[in-house]
Amino acid sequence: MFLLLSLCVCGLLLGGDAQNRAALWRRNDQSGQCQYTFTVPSPVESSCPQSGGPEMESLKARLNLLEVLVSRLTGGETGGPQAAGTRAQSDLQEALNRALGERNLLQQEKERLERELGTLQLRMEEMRRETERLRNRPCPPQSPMVPPGTPLQNSGPMRPATGSSPMSHLVSRPNRQGDSSSLTDSAWQYRHPGFQELKAAVTEIPAPDSSEDNTGCGDLISVADPVTHRRADNIAGKYGVWMQDPQAVSPYGPDMVWRIDAIGSEVRQLFGYEDMEQLSKGFPSKVLLLPEPVESTGATMYRGSLYYQRRRSRTLIRYDLGSESIAARRDLPHAGFHGQYPYSWGGYTDIDLSVDEQGLWAVYSTSKAKGAIVISQLDPHSLEVRRSWETNIRKTSVANSFIICGKLYTLSSYAAANATINYVYDTTTSQGKAIAIPFKNKYFYNCMIDYNMAQRKLFAWDNYHLVSYDLRLGRTQAN
Structure with a gap:
């Protein structure tokens, strides 16, 4: 054990680059005793990527930070792809609601115009019937000049406003x-x-x-x-x-x-x-x-x-x-x-x-x-x-x-x-x-x-x- 430790120390003194990249791990073995592992990469192995350790944790932290920055630049807000999808769905729903509202307004306007069209058609029909009735109605003979004092034909005596008999001959x-x-x-x-x-x-x-x-x-x-x-x-x-x-x-x-x-x-x-x-x-x-x-x-x-x-x-x-x-x-x-x-x-x-x-x-x-x-x-x-x-x-x-x-x-x-x-x-x-x-x-x-x-x-x-x-x-x- 002492020999192994001496070799490790020598390796650290001979290789400056390896010294800078040495790593020490500590864990318990199956018997419950502490086991120390000290690793120093050789000049050949120093180019191989490591699968764990503090450097890996630091790299993960940097990657997470880059992801956050990229998300802010592309989406405008934090929250990642899920939040962006939620916002897109909300915008689509709002646009759909607006379209439905405009459709309802157009439907109401259409119904109002249809009602007005029906009213105009009824009025035109009434006017057509009235015109036809007037055309078929014979013209009454011209009345001669009525001398003074002569009562009007088919008319009763004139009554004051308090009377009950209307002057129907005046509007006939x-x-x-x-x-x-x-x-x-x-x-x-x-x-x-x-x-x-x-x-x-x-x-x-x-x-x-x-x-x-x-x-x-x-x-x-x-x-x-x-x-x-x-x-x-x-x-x-x-x-x-x-x-x-x-x-x-x-x-x-x-x-x-x-x-x-x-x-x-x-x-x-x-x-x-x-x-x-x-x-x-x-x-x-x-x-x-x-x-x-x-x-x-x-x-x-x-x-x-x-x-x-x-x-x-x-x-x-x-x-x-x-x-x-x-x-x-x-x-x-x-x-x-x-x-x-x-x-x-x-x-x-x-x-x-x-x-x-x-x-x-x-x-x-x-x-x-x-x-x-x-x-x-x-x-x-x-x-x-x-x-x-x-x-x-x-x-x-x-x-x-x-x-x-x-x-x-x-x-x-x-x-x-x-x-x-x-x-x-x-x-x-x-x-x-x-x-x-x-x-x-x-x-x-x-x-x-x-x-x-x-x-x-x-x-x-x-x-x-x-x-x-x-x-x-x-x-x-x-x-």
Whole structure:
């Protein structure tokens, strides 16, 4: 044993390289005694790789470190191939979920379009049947001129609004002057109104005597041909309302002209012009942004305030022009809105506000009135209803209306070139009667008519065009 140990020591002294690579192991043999093993590689064996020992452990540690570095460089995170596979699976699942969500949205859109297509097909079928029915229906014979005092054929006595018998003879004939229920505009998204025009009976109105000066209140005798003041610039101006304040207050004078284009989901712009000349040139001097959106063409101007209906509601708003703020708001009790009881041309014209010599008025209908025109006189300050009248005329059967001297006048057609003012209702006597005053729709789509008592004119909006009509009033006739 001593000899073996001496040889090992000599080997260490003779071979420096071998000394640097000597290794010592210690373990227990089968008998439980300690056994030491000392190994020194020879010059030939020093090139052979070892299978164990501290160098192998150090090499493994370095390899593990290299694996970690490579994983960070290739995967961006620690965790090895398993973590990378998990992340890839998660990304695929997320992409699949997004694709399924988009597919569901497209399916819902397809179903909505199919429902709309079905609705349009039903409407087209209804219109086709209605057209066929009108074609097959014989035209009634022309009625001769009815002398004054002669009762109308097949008509009962006229009754006030409190009566229970409707004036069915006034709504029994369909339009024969060019109107049809298909003359609606898609911009309003209004359903088929299915209206019937009033049957106008020709009556004579006595001519005024020479002592009349055509001032003050009286019955409407005639409407002159329209005068065009301006054409709208774009599609937003196909429908609209324009007006002057008959009792203007500071800071705006009586010559100021106001205009609202009524097409759009948020109609809020009010344009002001210094006078008619500036209106015709298209140079507004004032543009106001209303705090609440406007519904349709039923707005009016009175004593320094704009009165209008708030969009998709029965709420009336008084907008003070001086302070540029809302001065009052109030719901019109039980009034239909947003397409329940419009005029025959549609356009969500359920509530129509107007001004005459007696103040502020609202023309509308309710479910209690079963679609008949209701006239209410309003407090111009608080918008409270002072008094109401219920007529026997269906609101959807007339194209438009206006009020002069407390009398409601209705228009037979919004599209016929030669229409008529065919009915008048007097709030003083609570009675109505059929009349026939010629009225021209020069541009074949009249969506707004209002009376201006200061100018003694009718202002109208006819298919992009702002027009006015001179009026002649006569002596009030006894009923």
